[in-house]
Amino acid sequence: MSAKPNPEINDGEGEFDLIGRIAKFTSSSQSERESTVLVGIGDDGAVVSSPFGTYILTTDAIVDGVHFRSSDERWFDIGWKCAVSNLSDIAAMGGTPEHALVTLGVPQGSYTETFDELYSGMSAAFEQFGGRIVGGDVVSSPTMFVNLALTGHASKESDGKVAWLxxxxxxxxxxxxxxxxxxxxxxxxxxxxxxxxxxxxxxxxxxxxxxxxxxxxxxxxxxxxxxxxxxxxxxxxxxxxxxxxxxxxxxxxxxxxxxxxxxxxxxxxxxxxxxxxxxxxxxxxxxxxxxxxxxxxxxxxxxxxxxxxxxxxxxxxxxxxxxxxxxxxxxxxxxxxxxxxxx
Amino acid sequence: MSAKPNPEINDGEGEFDLIGRIAKFTSSSQSERESTVLVGIGDDGAVVSSPFGTYILTTDAIVDGVHFRSSDERWFDIGWKCAVSNLSDIAAMGGTPEHALVTLGVPQGSYTETFDELYSGMSAAFEQFGGRIVGGDVVSSPTMFVNLALTGHASKESDGKVAWLxxxxxxxxxxxxxxxxxxxxxxxxxxxxxxxxxxxxxxxxxxxxxxxxxxxxxxxxxxxxxxxxxxxxxxxxxxxxxxxxxxxxxxxxxxxxxxxxxxxxxxxxxxxxxxxxxxxxxxxxxxxxxxxxxxxxxxxxxxxxxxxxxxxxxxxxxxxxxxxxxxxxxxxxxxxxxxxxxx
Structure with a gap:
């Protein structure tokens, strides 16, 4: 359906522009539910209200050859950094990390030891800074990737009012x-x-x-x-x-x-x-x-x-x-x- | 660090075994925070308690050539199905979908129209069944992938007690x-x-x-x-x-x-x-x-x-x-x- 020549994503349209397009699209089509979203696309994390309170959601992915090099085999460090990139988003909203979901894209021929070390690194970061892994998905993929989604709860100002950065x-x-x-x-x-x-x-x-x-x-x-x-x-x-x-x-x-x-x-x-x-x-x-x-x-x-x-x-x-x-x-x-x- | 010959993931260790390894690992290292996790790794979604109540978390990724074929160019359908695979996890826990985070792995030379249609399909599914996209990440990747993470809140039994499947x-x-x-x-x-x-x-x-x-x-x-x-x-x-x-x-x-x-x-x-x-x-x-x-x-x-x-x-x-x-x-x-x- 994209057979006709269109500007490609990488001809002048980078990550930030694509996020802008997406933000416009989702806000126009779903405005009636807007009120549950206190901070939407375009900040470090989203701040949303649910029947149970105000919480923060963020996600960050890393891809082999783009954000890390599997050939370095620094799996613990790769796991640590992936966790920290998400934890840092929660920090930037002034929140407290809670629960993480990990998706692994696993190429044919990967070693189990790789993933033990990767999880070790992620878990060490969560142990130190808060949050824990509660679930995830494992999928076959030609390119190795790790996606982390992390929830947190918002902090309170001195007067007890829920607030964020x-x-x-x-x-x-x-x-x-x-x-x-x-x-x-x-x-x-x-x-x-x-x-x-x-x-x-x-x-x-x-x-x-x-x-x-x-x-x-x-x-x-x-x-x-x-x-x-x-x-x-x-x-x-x-x-x-x-x-x-x-x-x-x-x-x-x-x-x-x-x-x-x-x-x-x-x-x-x-x-x-x-x-x-x-x-x-x-x-x-x-x-x-x-x-x-x-x-x-x-x-x-x-x-x-x-x-x-x-x-x-x-x-x-x-x-x-x-x-x-x-x-x-x-x-x-x-x-x-x-x-x-x-x- | 995995230079010595080890059993490879795909030599007899498939998705389910890998999830088992991960579950064992995370539960042993983080048992002191166990109490906030009501249902952990190994179900359709995780059920967690936070200072604000009981909610459900799930994530599912789809990868080009594994779960869909980009060459089919059925982007709306691919978006729909990716949303439904996550919505279905919330359904399987008996919950109500709330907020979604979308990560896009974008190959060089992708068309913006592709992502408009993909988001269209995802948004249509959320419109129909509940939930909405509130944020995400866009990363460069040699292989196209879409990861969705979705939150929901747990339902109540007839006596008002929070419960799940x-x-x-x-x-x-x-x-x-x-x-x-x-x-x-x-x-x-x-x-x-x-x-x-x-x-x-x-x-x-x-x-x-x-x-x-x-x-x-x-x-x-x-x-x-x-x-x-x-x-x-x-x-x-x-x-x-x-x-x-x-x-x-x-x-x-x-x-x-x-x-x-x-x-x-x-x-x-x-x-x-x-x-x-x-x-x-x-x-x-x-x-x-x-x-x-x-x-x-x-x-x-x-x-x-x-x-x-x-x-x-x-x-x-x-x-x-x-x-x-x-x-x-x-x-x-x-x-x-x-x-x-x-x-």
Missing amino acids: SRDAAVPGDLVCVTGPIGSSAGGLEVMLAGDTNPSGQILVDRHFRPTPRINVGRALVAAGAKCAMDISDGLVSDLDKIAKQSNVNIDVEMLEIPLANELIFMFGTSAIELALNGGEDYELVFTASQSVLDRLSDETRESITVIGTVSDSSSDPGHVTVRDENGDAYEPIHKGWDHLDG | SRDAAVPGDLVCVTGPIGSSAGGLEVMLAGDTNPSGQILVDRHFRPTPRINVGRALVAAGAKCAMDISDGLVSDLDKIAKQSNVNIDVEMLEIPLANELIFMFGTSAIELALNGGEDYELVFTASQSVLDRLSDETRESITVIGTVSDSSSDPGHVTVRDENGDAYEPIHKGWDHLDG
Whole structure:
């Protein structure tokens, strides 16, 4: 039925456009049930109400040759990272992870040991950060893939009201903050691909394979009254751009304030900042909040957070992210984030 | 890490064994959180409790070349069937579908129209039977796949207690029942593969591409006090075998009582019964219940149900399904159900 020549998905239409098409389609056809969906397609997770309360749903898949390489045989790490990419979505909504469903696409000739290790890695991440595997599906597939779907429940503000973090809630005057150092995962990937065995490099490789979802920070942000967050999966600038566009604001980032791991600076020198601006898969949180919200955070949470910029007036031409160098001049990143359809 | 020679998944270890390994693994490592999981791996869906109540989770994936053929370009139908395979799991637990997450694995060069039609088919099934798409993921993949994860809420018995249907609850003395005629989907697949254009054959092809999940029957069964059901996805005998083993009972089926569509008899003659016994993807329900439970069903529900056998004493050697022919002799099916890892 698609015999007539149509624009192909990958001729200029990447993941984000396809998600937009899908969002438009589902919202127009199912508007009468809209009221149960508090946050729909286009955020880290969906927030839905059911007869039993408010919960968060998210799903993330990884595909051999695109998101991991089966030839590396790092099955525990692959399982860990797949779990964390979903846990991080729950963190970005400020929720608590609960129940996971795992779908395995299994090629002919796969080894059972592979899946024991993969599940081991997933389970270890759930043990540490919350959530557990309760079911799934196993299907034959020429290409190995793992899909994880994860539920969570929403947190409460200090007044007991159920609340969550979304990408469209940044307001002018907010400070822009991140957890943890940024760019280490992308640095680790480069180190690994180069075959470098330097110990500092290996610390970055570990960050690439064993990211940490910021579940506790997400919940603390909701409790303190923060409204806007997402996780850094595609790259800091690319992800901030989504906040700017969805919140209809502009965002200024001070390049020198972005926290970098010493190992990243040691291994990459002046290129470290490029990895921090554009590297994906850090699974740290980026959020915006007023100074008074930050003041309500505990010292422990506050210490894990760095202010890197501000949300500015949006009246004229909103939706832009400006990275400023040490002179206050706009800095143009070389590469603008990952689109998962580019692999 | 799997360099040493190990038994391969497909050397004698199919889907069911792999699910068993996974179930064992996750239950041993996470037993302290066991209490939130009311039904775990090994049923149509998982039943879990959260701070907000009892809900049902299920997931099913379809892969190009295994569960559908992209070359057929029946995208609406592929979407419909993917939604129904998940809806049917919720039906088999006696629940009400709520929220769906869709993951698309998208090969290079795919057409956007493909995904519009696919979503159209999924949405149409959700419109008709309940549930809606609230989010998802889009990833690049050499092989096209669609994964759906669906939540639902559990139903209530007549006394208001939350309850569900499971595979392990058949008891001796129960009657064995099915909804709808059986085997039509497998018949439709054969008609299609043979390129037969006979109108009766096309009705079967429609049953193959547009199955109906028995949501209302599932809920009515819970309300009437039934405890044991599953959906027929792998084949009647194969699926009854799972009930017999998980419930620790024996099951006798009267071959002549199995409801067959007239079109199936017309197209396949005496082979129709083989398709009914062993063909997959009917997405009808098979369940066991006492006569008094059946008596509590409404006339309308009762009319959609056929009694095909009995659950017998389990004391000596439980876990077997016997199909009896018109003389009461045991009938040996030629092929014993589908294992999805065999494609």
